Amino acid sequence: MASISMRKHDLHTPPIKEIAxxxxxxxxxxxxxxxxxxxxxxxxxxxPFKFAxxxxxxxxKLVEVGGPPYLLPTPxxxxxxxxxxxxxxxxxxxxxxxxAGAGPWPYAHTNCELAANLELRNGQVNNLSWIGxxxxxxxxxxxxQLPNTETRHALLSNLFFCDGSPGKVxxxxxxKRIGDQxxxxxxxxxxxxxxxxxxxxxxxxxxxxxxxxKHHVMPDFSPTPINNDDELNNWLKFYNFxxxxxxxxxxxxxxxxxxxxxxxxxxxxHHGEVGHYHIDxxxxxxxxxxxxxxASTIYRLDQPMKTHQFGRD
Numbered sequence: 001m002a003s004i005s006m007r008k009h010d011l012h013t014p015p016i017k018e019i020a021x022x023x024x025x026x027x028x029x030x031x032x033x034x035x036x037x038x039x040x041x042x043x044x045x046x047x048p049f050k051f052a053x054x055x056x057x058x059x060x061k062l063v064e065v066g067g068p069p070y071l072l073p074t075p076x077x078x079x080x081x082x083x084x085x086x087x088x089x090x091x092x093x094x095x096x097x098x099x100a101g102a103g104p105w106p107y108a109h110t111n112c113e114l115a116a117n118l119e120l121r122n123g124q125v126n127n128l129s130w131i132g133x134x135x136x137x138x139x140x141x142x143x144x145q146l147p148n149t150e151t152r153h154a155l156l157s158n159l160f161f162c163d164g165s166p167g168k169v170x171x172x173x174x175x176k177r178i179g180d181q182x183x184x185x186x187x188x189x190x191x192x193x194x195x196x197x198x199x200x201x202x203x204x205x206x207x208x209x210x211x212x213x214k215h216h217v218m219p220d221f222s223p224t225p226i227n228n229d230d231e232l233n234n235w236l237k238f239y240n241f242x243x244x245x246x247x248x249x250x251x252x253x254x255x256x257x258x259x260x261x262x263x264x265x266x267x268x269x270h271h272g273e274v275g276h277y278h279i280d281x282x283x284x285x286x287x288x289x290x291x292x293x294x295a296s297t298i299y300r301l302d303q304p305m306k307t308h309q310f311g312r313d
Contacts, residue, residue, distance in 0.1 A: 004081075004302040006089055009256050011062070012198035013294050019191065019200075020170050026190030027172070030179030031288075034172075041169040041291055048207060048244050050270065052119035052128045053096035056160075056293040057167025062201045062250050063090055063099075064260055066156040068311040069304035071102065072232065073225035075155065079302070080106070083151045087120050087161070090299045094121045096164030098205065098248040100266035100276065101157025102218070103131040107150050110134070110220040113275050114153050115248055115266040119164060125151060132266075132274025134219040134237050141217055141239050143274040158250045158264035160203020162293060169204070172290040177283035183290070184251055184263045184277070192253040199254040201298055206290030208245040208267070211282040215241050215267060215275030229310045240281050241273040249277075250295075258300040261312050278313070 016038050024036040044051040065086060070076045087095050096119050103112035112133040119126040125148040133142050172187065181189065183206060191200050216236040226232050249265030265277045280286040 007258060007300040007303065009258060009298050011201040011295055011298055012195060013296055014195065014200065016168060016170060016294060019294065022194045023170070023172060023187065023190055026193065027174060027186055030177060030181050030186040031174040032176035032178050034174050036170065036172050038168055039171045041166055044205070048270070049205065049246055050128065051098070052117055052126045053164025055164060055166040056162055056169055056204055056291060058163025058165040059092065060160070060162045060203065060293045060295045061090060061092070062203060062252065062295045062298040063159040063161055063301065064157070064258070064298065065101070065159070065301045067259065067261065067304050067307065068156060069307050070155045072311045073227050075221045079155045080104070080152055083116070083118065083153065084120060086301065089301065090161060092161050095161050097159055097161055098203065099157060099159035100249040100264040101153045101159070102155040104150055104152040105154050107152070108133055111218045113217055113266055114157070115268040115274055116153070116157070116159060117248060118151065127151060130268040130274045132217045134217050136220065139237060141273055141275065143268065143272045158261055160250050160295065169291045169293055172288070172292065174288045175286070177280060177286055182279035183288050184265050188251045188253055188263050195253060197254050199252055199256050201250065201252040201295040202292045203250045203295055204290060204292035205246060205248050206288055208243045208247070208280065209287040209289055210243050211280050211286035212240045212242050213245060213267070213280045214278040215239050216278065217275040232311050239275060241267060241269065241275065245269050245273070247277050252298065258298070259303055259307050
């Protein structure tokens, strides 16, 4: 991978107990049942998660690579990144990585979604990442787990790096959505309302235990330019995925001048569905269970020189 630009910014890190209290109070405007607490991270290598590492602890950081301007209005196919190289750039050569991005189209032979879930340790790769793509024959969603030899992604990503060790996390358990916001937006805006322009960054995972949720999957690259959200939504393929669904990604409450995508989560399931999370579609029965860690630093890699604000939902 050619040399790429890198900027680094320290994030605001309030006491984790304070964050839990803010969420416990604020999420009640969007969910009928809310319980938030600081607890030990469960063993995430076990079902239903089946992650590459046990926990979300140790040296937590957010990493944003590329961005939507490399996809829209036309894709820049030269934008391919290797997570092994990225880990070295952000000073985490041995690390656990989860998050959302565009998948490795040269491997998939088509544009695709990536739900990253891999461990890099002592030069070895344990890759449990998934990609989701659109079957060009019938439009159905196709899911595939990547081999250890495929550690690339394309165009853009929002990633959480940590040592993968056990530790304290913020556990968020919500049932029955009564507001208009999706789960990650409600988390982000609740914290943002407290800390205003101070950027607080989170990485982690949430499980949709009950219900269904709207997701999109990118089809192969558009032969014509996509210039606005209407054209984008006409190009994307939308699906209702069924629980249990595991989502991975990041969110940050304010952009300190890095042209960030402030929230980005991709879901995968062990029954064969992978895509970009939007919102649950059965609010009366939905149940979320999330585990999140506060990040101390954000790294901005290969920030586009020319930017725009569409295609970030």
